[in-house]
Amino acid sequence: MMKDRRTIIYTVIVVALLFAPLYLNRYWVDVLNSVGLYAILGLSLNIILGYGGMFHMGHAAFYAVGAYTTAIISTRYGVPVLWLMPLSGFLAALFALIVARPIIHLRGDYLLIVTIGMVEIVRIALINDVFGITGGANGIFGIPRPEIFGYKIRLPHQFYYLIFAFAAVTVYLFRRLENSRFGRALTYLREDEVAAEGSGINTARYKLMAFVLGAFWAGMVGTIFASKMTIVSPASFSFWESVVMFMVVILGGAGAIPGVILGSFLVVGLPELFRGFANTRMLIFGAAMVLMMIFRTQGILPPRPREYPIEDEPEPASESEVSS
Amino acid sequence: MSILTLKKVTKTFGGLTAVDNVSFDLDEGVVMGLIGPNGAGKTTVFNLITGNYTPDHGEIVFEGKAIQGWLTHRIVELGIARTFQTIRLFQNLSVLENVLAGSHCRTKSGAISAMLRTRRQREEEKKALELALKQLEFVGLRPYAKHLSKNLSYGNQRLLEIARALASNPRLLILDEPAGGMNEQETENLIGLIRKMRDEGMTILLIEHDMGLVMEICDHIVVIEYGLKIAEGGPADIKENPRVIEAYLGTEDEDEEGGETASAETMAGSE
Amino acid sequence: MELFFQQLTNGLAVGGIYALIALGYTMVYGVLKLINFAHGDLFTIGAYLGLTLLTSMSLTDRLGPTFGVLMLAVMVMMLVGLVGILLDQAAYKPLRTSPRLSAVVSALGASIFFQNTIMLIYGARFHVYPQDILPNVVINLFGMPVPLVRILILLTSVVMMVALYAFIQKTKVGTAIRAAAEDQGAARLMGIDVNGVIMIVFFIGPALGGAAGLMVGLYYGQVNFTMGWIYGLKAFTAAILGGIGNIPGAMVGGILLGVIEALGAAYISIAWKDAIAFLVLILILIVRPTGLLGERVAEKV
Numbered sequence: 067m068m069k070d071r072r073t074i075i076y077t078v079i080v081v082a083l084l085f086a087p088l089y090l091n092r093y094w095v096d097v098l099n100s101v102g103l104y105a106i107l108g109l110s111l112n113i114i115l116g117y118g119g120m121f122h123m124g125h126a127a128f129y130a131v132g133a134y135t136t137a138i139i140s141t142r143y144g145v146p147v148l149w150l151m152p153l154s155g156f157l158a159a160l161f162a163l164i165v166a167r168p169i170i171h172l173r174g175d176y177l178l179i180v181t182i183g184m185v186e187i188v189r190i191a192l193i194n195d196v197f198g199i200t201g202g203a204n205g206i207f208g209i210p211r212p213e214i215f216g217y218k219i220r221l222p223h224q225f226y227y228l229i230f231a232f233a234a235v236t237v238y239l240f241r242r243l244e245n246s247r248f249g250r251a252l253t254y255l256r257e258d259e260v261a262a263e264g265s266g267i268n269t270a271r272y273k274l275m276a277f278v279l280g281a282f283w284a285g286m287v288g289t290i291f292a293s294k295m296t297i298v299s300p301a302s303f304s305f306w307e308s309v310v311m312f313m314v315v316i317l318g319g320a321g322a323i324p325g326v327i328l329g330s331f332l333v334v335g336l337p338e339l340f341r342g343f344a345n346t347r348m349l350i351f352g353a354a355m356v357l358m359m360i361f362r363t364q365g366i367l368p369p370r371p372r373e374y375p376i377e378d379e380p381e382p383a384s385e386s387e388v389s390s
Numbered sequence: 391m392s393i394l395t396l397k398k399v400t401k402t403f404g405g406l407t408a409v410d411n412v413s414f415d416l417d418e419g420v421v422m423g424l425i426g427p428n429g430a431g432k433t434t435v436f437n438l439i440t441g442n443y444t445p446d447h448g449e450i451v452f453e454g455k456a457i458q459g460w461l462t463h464r465i466v467e468l469g470i471a472r473t474f475q476t477i478r479l480f481q482n483l484s485v486l487e488n489v490l491a492g493s494h495c496r497t498k499s500g501a502i503s504a505m506l507r508t509r510r511q512r513e514e515e516k517k518a519l520e521l522a523l524k525q526l527e528f529v530g531l532r533p534y535a536k537h538l539s540k541n542l543s544y545g546n547q548r549l550l551e552i553a554r555a556l557a558s559n560p561r562l563l564i565l566d567e568p569a570g571g572m573n574e575q576e577t578e579n580l581i582g583l584i585r586k587m588r589d590e591g592m593t594i595l596l597i598e599h600d601m602g603l604v605m606e607i608c609d610h611i612v613v614i615e616y617g618l619k620i621a622e623g624g625p626a627d628i629k630e631n632p633r634v635i636e637a638y639l640g641t642e643d644e645d646e647e648g649g650e651t652a653s654a655e656t657m658a659g660s661e
Numbered sequence: 662m663e664l665f666f667q668q669l670t671n672g673l674a675v676g677g678i679y680a681l682i683a684l685g686y687t688m689v690y691g692v693l694k695l696i697n698f699a700h701g702d703l704f705t706i707g708a709y710l711g712l713t714l715l716t717s718m719s720l721t722d723r724l725g726p727t728f729g730v731l732m733l734a735v736m737v738m739m740l741v742g743l744v745g746i747l748l749d750q751a752a753y754k755p756l757r758t759s760p761r762l763s764a765v766v767s768a769l770g771a772s773i774f775f776q777n778t779i780m781l782i783y784g785a786r787f788h789v790y791p792q793d794i795l796p797n798v799v800i801n802l803f804g805m806p807v808p809l810v811r812i813l814i815l816l817t818s819v820v821m822m823v824a825l826y827a828f829i830q831k832t833k834v835g836t837a838i839r840a841a842a843e844d845q846g847a848a849r850l851m852g853i854d855v856n857g858v859i860m861i862v863f864f865i866g867p868a869l870g871g872a873a874g875l876m877v878g879l880y881y882g883q884v885n886f887t888m889g890w891i892y893g894l895k896a897f898t899a900a901i902l903g904g905i906g907n908i909p910g911a912m913v914g915g916i917l918l919g920v921i922e923a924l925g926a927a928y929i930s931i932a933w934k935d936a937i938a939f940l941v942l943i944l945i946l947i948v949r950p951t952g953l954l955g956e957r958v959a960e961k962v
Contacts (some may be wrong), residue, residue, distance in 0.1 A: 079578065089855075100710075115762075121762070134513055146733075162537040163822065167948050169943065169946070171950060172946060172950050173950070173951075174761075175696055175901065175905060175951070176901060176905075176946055176950060176951065178696070179901045180942070180944065182894065182939075182944055183898070183940075184939075184943070186894075186939050187939050187940060190932070190933060190935055191936065193932070194930075194933060213799070219422070239505040240505075240804050242504055242505050242507055243501060243504050243505055246501075246504030246511070246515070247494065247497055247499050247500075247504065247511075247514075247518070248499075248500055248504050250487060250491070250494075251494060253487075254480055254483075254491050254494075255482065257482060258480055258481075260524060261478035261479070261491075262480075262491065263461070263462045263463050264440065264442070264462055264466065264472060264474070264478070265471075265491040265492050265494060265495075265554060265555075265558065266463050266467055266471075266491075266492065266494050266495030266558045267463055267491065267495070268461070268463045268464075268468030269463070270461075275500075275501065281503055293833060305894070309769060312766075313766055313769060316762045316763065316765070320760075320762065345777075348773055348776075348777040349773075349774055349777035349781065351773060352771065352772070352773030352774030352776075353774050354775060355767065355769065355770025356752045356767045356770040356771055356774070359756060359759070359764070359766050359767040359770065360755040360756060360767065363756060363759035364759075365763075371483070371484055371536075371538070372484075374484075374486060374536075376486065376536070378469070378536065378955075379532055379533040381533040381534065
């Protein structure tokens with residue numbers, strides 16, 4: 067019954083999203099585009115932070131590596147941007163593999179500050195035009211628009227469909243990931259690292275894999291971002307960007323795909339709704355975040371237990387302590 | 391036919407020698423008890439075998455391989471599984487998922503095959519599920535498969551730890567105070583389980599304060615005190631060993647749960 | 662040599678400021694295991710309150726520079742301390758039993774709230790501190806000229822740190838704070854009023870942060886509503902560097918970070934100044950995963 071209700075709600079949302087650009091103006095479609103991008107970024111961070119429980123506040127670094135990869139190669143060698151998605155993802159993943167390896171054993175808050183440090187170092191490196199290819203503080207201009215079968219994507223509503231198609235694919239794949247041996251291993255790790263290792267799970271490897279996979283996806287989002295803006299600059303990848311992604315995951319419900327998507331609507335979309343309040347909107351937004359955490363401490367839509375195709379068996383009558 | 395051998399294993403923490411030059415052999419198919427007063431270093435011995443700690447000196451050999459210094463998950467992969475004295479279940483996950491954790495090292499599919507949901511992945515998943523249910527059936531927790539593990543009774547949580555360990559298909563099972571917190575009936579049931587596992591060819595090493603249980607099911611007993619092995623032998627020998635009796639009586643008043651005291655009295659009485 | 666000496670003293674002064682802010686992070690963390698991400702904004706509030714009180718009450722005219730600034734500092738510390746208590750009551754207290762990350766997001770929300778409140782009141786532009794408060798004197802130290810302000814800043818932060826350390830080590834309240842940091846449950850069983858301790862910690866930490874804000878205003882002469890982020894981040898880095906939860910660690914971490922930054926900026930590259938600080942942090946944590954003075958906690962099995 068609950069399940070039927072959920073199906074109906076999700077169907078309504080999907081249909082509404084499908085037709086949204088038809089009855090929204092350019093401005094709001096653009097807002098939804100940002101929401102979509104942050105939803106995908108949030109889902110990629112969710113692998114590390116939500117499933118794996120690792121305090122990672124530097125996700126913008128991976129996003130930046132992807133966006134800059136696309137920007138540099140597309141402007142220098144004229145490679146069509148969408149072709150660069152896998153490469154951007156790959157390089158972001160490689161970067162994650164290299165930087166995460168030495169820090170992966172750090173606990174909780176130590177990992178948090180180190181990942182913040184990582185994103186700051188990346189930003190400073192970009193400003194200082196590292197290797198002479200990042201364009202310094204001004205960034206890189208003239209990134210081409212994506213093309214699909216000769217159809218050029220340029221307008222907000224065209225990007226809308228590109229972004230939400232990618233989001234849909236992401237949700238589809240990550241749902242499978244969540245309900246798999248890989249997804250479970252990360253959850254065990256979050257729940258109790260010692261018990262996970264003691265059950266035969268290579269915890270160090272899974273932590274690293276979570277970073278690699280999350281970075282891969284963030285790198286691919288970087289490609290879309292770069293081609294949507296046609297310009298990338300260090301200002302787009304500040305520590306604050308990482309904080310926004312972090313909030314998207316925790317506010318919505320760490321470890322829950324619907325939660326993260328809702329989180330991105332709230333964190334990215336909500337301030338836009340307060341635009342009427344002009345100057346006070348961010349103030350209201352800050353207070354709203356505090357209140358939301360107080361009233362829904364597990365996030366707005368916390369994860370539900372995984373479901374398995376097994377039959378219920380009656381409990382023996384003698385067991386009385388069991389309750390839920 | 392020894393499956394596990396400890397050779398002069400030593401572990402110190404700061405200035406404290408927790409395990410001091412301990413050696414013993416564990417034969418295949420045997421139930422061995424590791425006993426000693428509180429703080430004698432029993433759990434440390436377990437942690438050394440399972441790779442949670444690395445010994446300062448000495449060798450730990452499992453089926454001919456020296457495993458000291460290995461990472462825990464590799465040792466589990468090799469065939470040693472354990473339960474924890476302070477129950478360490480994945481509290482917020484279902485009973486079934488706790489058992490599935492154990493089967494992790496016997497399955498292979500990774501992130502990509504999960505996203506593509508390949509045929510092999512689906513088959514593997516199905517098999518893991520079946521196996522997990524079998525383990526739950528074995529320890530008698532099948533009806534609770536969908537419950538959250540934190541909602542189980544204390545005794546059932548201990549059984550769930552055993553089921554999780556069994557799911558990794560071990561040849562040596564290490565139980566750290568499996569009867570801790572169990573009532574009499576649950577303990578009886580546990581004894582039956584341990585016997586059944588042994589009859590299926592499993593080797594079992596256990597720490598237990600319930601001397602009744604130890605004397606009933608252990609084929610061989612090693613006694614340690616202050617990190618040193620002070621005695622070794624069959625239950626009958628151990629009961630009569632004066633050093634063991636002294637060690638136990640010496641700690642009588644320190645024992646908060648009374649379990650040890652009672653058993654020490656039993657031991658003294660049966661002399 | 663001249664450059665080295667100048668950068669060293671500058672680094673020590675800035676490091677002292679970092680250390681004062683870091684103490685707020687570390688004390689709150691010690692007792693609550695919470696990273697108070699709004700702490701940097703309390704520091705900003707201190708800077709702005711200092712500016713307002715300075716210009717509106719003309720304390721230094723009435724009381725003379727020394728006593729006026731002292732009076733000012735006391736008022737700023739009291740007020741920011743009160744804001745700290747209010748912050749805890751409103752944003753953290755309801756989350757004591759929640760997952761730790763929920764409290765982190767609440768802290769981030771509070772930070773956004775504070776930043777935008779300051780911006781609404783004072784506007785987004787830089788504000789300039791009156792330049793004639795502290796004597797613009799350069800004194801001669803070991804044959805090198807050093808601005809007096811710099812020495813005063815360093816001395817003040819050292820005095821405050823010593824006072825705090827004595828308070829924590831020698832007084833009954835300090836003992837209660839240490840006990841609560843060690844084990845909250847046990848402290849409560851021993852009859853320690855843990856809620857009271859939390860309140861004191863949320864007063865002292867922000868009060869020190871507010872003092873640091875005032876010092877930055879006096880030292881650099883200008884303030885901005887976003888300054889709390891970068892100072893907060895640096896101070897948090899310092900707290901982690903020293904080993905979070907550890908009070909001497911925050912002091913050592915702060916001073917060290919200030920000096921590393923100043924020398925890095927002078928001898929390596931000013932453009933990479935912030936990156937150097939983080940790089941050093943990362944390298945130290947790789948070698949010592951719980952910071953310089955942090956205890957190594959072995960996971961109990």
